[in-house]
Amino acid sequence: MHKIGFDNDKYLKMQSEKIQERIRFFGGKLYLEFGGKLFDDYHAARVLPGFKPDSKIDMLVQLKDEAEIVIVISAGDIEKNKVRADLGITYDVDVLRLIDAFRGYGLYVGSVVLTQFNGQPSVITYQKKLESLGLKVYRHYSIPGYPSNIPLIVSDEGYGKNEYIETTRSLVVLTAPGPGSGKMATCLSQLYHDHKRGIRAGYAKYETFPVWNLPLKHPVNLAYEAATADLNDVNMIDPFHLDAYGQTTINYNRDVEIFPVLNTMFEKIMGESPYKSPTDMGVNMAGYGIIDDEVVRDASKAEIIRRYYNALCQQIQGNAEEEQVYKLQLLMNQAEVTIEDRKVIGLAKKRAEETGNPAAAIELPNGKCLTGKTSALLGASSALLLNALKELAGIDDEVELISPTIIGPIQELKVNFLGNANPRLHTDEVLVALSICAATDERAKRAMEQLQNLKGSEVHSSVILSHVDKNVFRKLGVNLTCEPVYQTKKLYHK
Numbered sequence: 470m471h472k473i474g475f476d477n478d479k480y481l482k483m484q485s486e487k488i489q490e491r492i493r494f495f496g497g498k499l500y501l502e503f504g505g506k507l508f509d510d511y512h513a514a515r516v517l518p519g520f521k522p523d524s525k526i527d528m529l530v531q532l533k534d535e536a537e538i539v540i541v542i543s544a545g546d547i548e549k550n551k552v553r554a555d556l557g558i559t560y561d562v563d564v565l566r567l568i569d570a571f572r573g574y575g576l577y578v579g580s581v582v583l584t585q586f587n588g589q590p591s592v593i594t595y596q597k598k599l600e601s602l603g604l605k606v607y608r609h610y611s612i613p614g615y616p617s618n619i620p621l622i623v624s625d626e627g628y629g630k631n632e633y634i635e636t637t638r639s640l641v642v643l644t645a646p647g648p649g650s651g652k653m654a655t656c657l658s659q660l661y662h663d664h665k666r667g668i669r670a671g672y673a674k675y676e677t678f679p680v681w682n683l684p685l686k687h688p689v690n691l692a693y694e695a696a697t698a699d700l701n702d703v704n705m706i707d708p709f710h711l712d713a714y715g716q717t718t719i720n721y722n723r724d725v726e727i728f729p730v731l732n733t734m735f736e737k738i739m740g741e742s743p744y745k746s747p748t749d750m751g752v753n754m755a756g757y758g759i760i761d762d763e764v765v766r767d768a769s770k771a772e773i774i775r776r777y778y779n780a781l782c783q784q785i786q787g788n789a790e791e792e793q794v795y796k797l798q799l800l801m802n803q804a805e806v807t808i809e810d811r812k813v814i815g816l817a818k819k820r821a822e823e824t825g826n827p828a829a830a831i832e833l834p835n836g837k838c839l840t841g842k843t844s845a846l847l848g849a850s851s852a853l854l855l856n857a858l859k860e861l862a863g864i865d866d867e868v869e870l871i872s873p874t875i876i877g878p879i880q881e882l883k884v885n886f887l888g889n890a891n892p893r894l895h896t897d898e899v900l901v902a903l904s905i906c907a908a909t910d911e912r913a914k915r916a917m918e919q920l921q922n923l924k925g926s927e928v929h930s931s932v933i934l935s936h937v938d939k940n941v942f943r944k945l946g947v948n949l950t951c952e953p954v955y956q957t958k959k960l961y962h963k
Contacts, residue, residue, distance in 0.1 A: 471518055471834050472518065472761065472764045473518055473519040473760070473761070473764065474518045474519055474759060474760060474761040474763075474764030474765040474768065475517040475518060475519035475520045475758050475759055475760065475765065476519060476760045477519055477520055477521050477524055479757070479758055479760075480520070480524065480754060480755060480757065480758030481524060481527060481531070483754040483758070484752070484754045484755075485528050485532055487752045488532065488752055489535075491671070491673045492535070492639055492640055495669060495671025495743070496670075496671075497669065498639050498641070498663070498669060498670040498671070499639065499670070499673055500656040500659055500660065500670060500672050500673075501640060501641065501642050501643065501672075501673050501674075501675055501752070502643050502652045502656050502672070502674045502675065503642055503643060503652070503676075504652075504674065504675065504676030504677075505677055505678065506525075507526050507529075507567075507644055508522075508523060508570055509522050509523065510522050510523075510524070510525060510677070512678075512692075512696050513677050513678075513755075515771075515775075515948065516688075516765060516768050516769040517689070517755065517758070517759065517765055517768070518768050519758075519760075520755075520758070526570075526571075526574055526576075529574075529576060529642065530575065530576065532640055533575055533577070535639045535640045536576065536577070536638055537576075537577045537578070537579040537637065537640070537642070538577065538578045538579060538642050538644065539579055539581075539634060539642065539643050539644075539655070540564050540568065540578065540580075540582070540643075540646075541581075541582045541643055541644070541651055541652050542564055542582070542583060542584070542645060542650055543560075543584050543649060544583050544584065544585050544587065544589050544592040545585055546560045546646075546650065547560065547561050547583070547589070547591060547592050547595050548589045548591050548592060557936075560647060560650075561595055563646040563647075564581060564646060565602075567644070567646065568581075577638070578604075579605065579634070579636055579637070579638075579641075580606065580607055580634055580635075581599055581604055581605070581606050581607070582606075582607045582608075582609055582634060582655050583595075583607070583608050584609045584650060584651030584654065584655060585611045585651060586608040586609060586610050586611070587611055596608075607631075607632040607633075607634050608631070608632050609632065609651065609654070609658060610630050610631060612627045612628075612630075616730050619734060619737065622734065623661060623734055623737040623738055628657065628662070629661065629662075629665075631658045631662075633659075634655075634659055641659070643655055648700065653674075653731075656672045657672065657731075657734055660672055660735075660738050660739065661738050664738055664739060671743060672735075672750070673750055673751070673752050674724075674750045675752050676751065677753060678693035678696075679693045679694075679720065679721055680755050681707075681718045681719050681748050681751060681753060682718065682719075682757075683759075685704055685706060686803055687766070687769075688765070688766045688769035688770050688773070689765055689766070690704050691704075691769065691773060691800050692769040692773050693721075694796075694800055695772065695797055695800050696772075698780065698793045698796045699789065699790075702721050702722060702723065703722045704722075705720065705721065705725055706718070706719060707719065707725060707746050707747055708725065709725070709745060709746035709748075710745070710748040712746075713745035713746055714745070714746075718746075720746075720747045720748055720751075725747055728747045731750075732744070769804070770804050770805075770806045770810065771810070771811065771927075773797070773800055773801055773804050774806055774808060774810060774811045774950070775811075775950050777794070777797040777798065777800075777801055778814075778929075778950035778952075778953070779950065780797050781794060781953035782933055782953045785933070785953045785954070786933075811927065811929065811950070812830075812832055812927075813830040813831060813832050813838065813928060813950075814929045816830035816838055816840055817829050817840065817929040817930060818952070820840040820841075820931070821931035824842045824843065826842065826843035827843050827848070827930065827931050827956050828840060828841065828842050828849045829849040829850050829852075829853040829929065829930045829931065830853070831857050831927065831928045831947075832926060833857060833860065833923075834922065834924070834925045834926060837860060839853065839857055840856075841853025841856050844893075845893070846873060846880070846893065847876075847893055847899065848891075848894065848895060848896075848938070850895075850930060850934060850938045850942075851893070851894050851895060851899040851938075854896050854941075855870055855899065855903070855916070857919075857926070858870070858903075858916040858919050858920070858923075859916060861916075861919035861922050861923070862912070862918070863915075868912060870903060870910075870912060870913050870916055871903055871906055871913070876894060879894060879898060879902060880892040880893075880894070883898075895935060895941075896937070896938045896941040896942070897937055897938075897940075897941050903916060903917055920945060923945045923947055924945065925946060925948070926945075926946075926947045926948070927947075928942060928947050928949045928950070929950045929951070929952075930949070930950075930951045930952065931952050932952060932954055932955060933953065933956075934949070934951055
């Protein structure tokens, strides 16, 4: 079984207390910029074993009587139909998903803010759509010379032109579908308006990574650099914190670079800055939740390798630059890991060489390793999935969990009626067929019951998998990597 390196309950308690402390510090109102993912933070769960993917939202639920959510989206992202790579949906659609998700937890969503608004027709249409759904929508405008032209920014012609967001709770959480949406600028704009109205309020930032009280080259922080290699984020010692307190803390380049500007803005808005460093602005308690440093180090090193392989595949697909791959290679060197440290890579490649066809390998949570090969009926990933379920259920490898008489009609449907060239069953089709067999076959039922025990498994494929197969492994909580090659030489890959 995988070892636990992070105490989630301790973290939740400390995190909620820290936020409440910051609210009191500012006299009862706090604008809290949430960086990273509020939901489904699987990166944190992978590098901090024991961290629950929805920990941050669970923490907010503890404060739900004090909190309201403001969702920020850039008008430019709406106009460009920017897509969330992990979900495959546009940012404007993700706003609706986020609202539903927050409401599902009983959290109050106060409004949506359209930042960098310049009268774009598509953005006006989107605003009308949100308002027709009963949502409050506010416009914030582009400011010439942002963020350097502070006299203009902190004036009635800068932040003062933005529409004031009416809020009713002491904790206002600002979140967004992705980076670059304008959360920080929205917070500062609100501070400007509040202070003109005589309302005491403050700003803080909540980002899980980098972990400020871990060493600069700790694998957890290196894994954060790996996760943001496409953004060129670089972890660095916070020089302002070191100068003010004589204490070494870790932040990242963008926050360090912008801090002098923020500090000046705070002084102009509030009379004086409440912070001496970017680290001061943060409220992250994740470092205090680590209970086994060796476990989180190993988990983070494994994540860096996975990120490297993901970048290789993204490069082949035209979605990543060569520099991103080089950066990840450097991070692997710093973490002192190689691809040989991921056991399933060698196993999958060896099986593919032996069979002359695509293959896959899995390392189960109990450490047992298995492989799957391509056959006339099943793709390698589907075969691997069935092999893993049989192993977990204690079913002999020779047993056919799904009869060829069931697979045959499915293949006929795919090829003759749905226009598929490949008759082999994908992982989702295999699971549907297995669930049907489970209604009458006790062994198939036992295998289905083991699906939950695949969570945390490591899988490697000798070829890039289809979106369908990737999605199934993701939903099962399996960590997947692929060799950066396609199964065929076609130019179009579904």
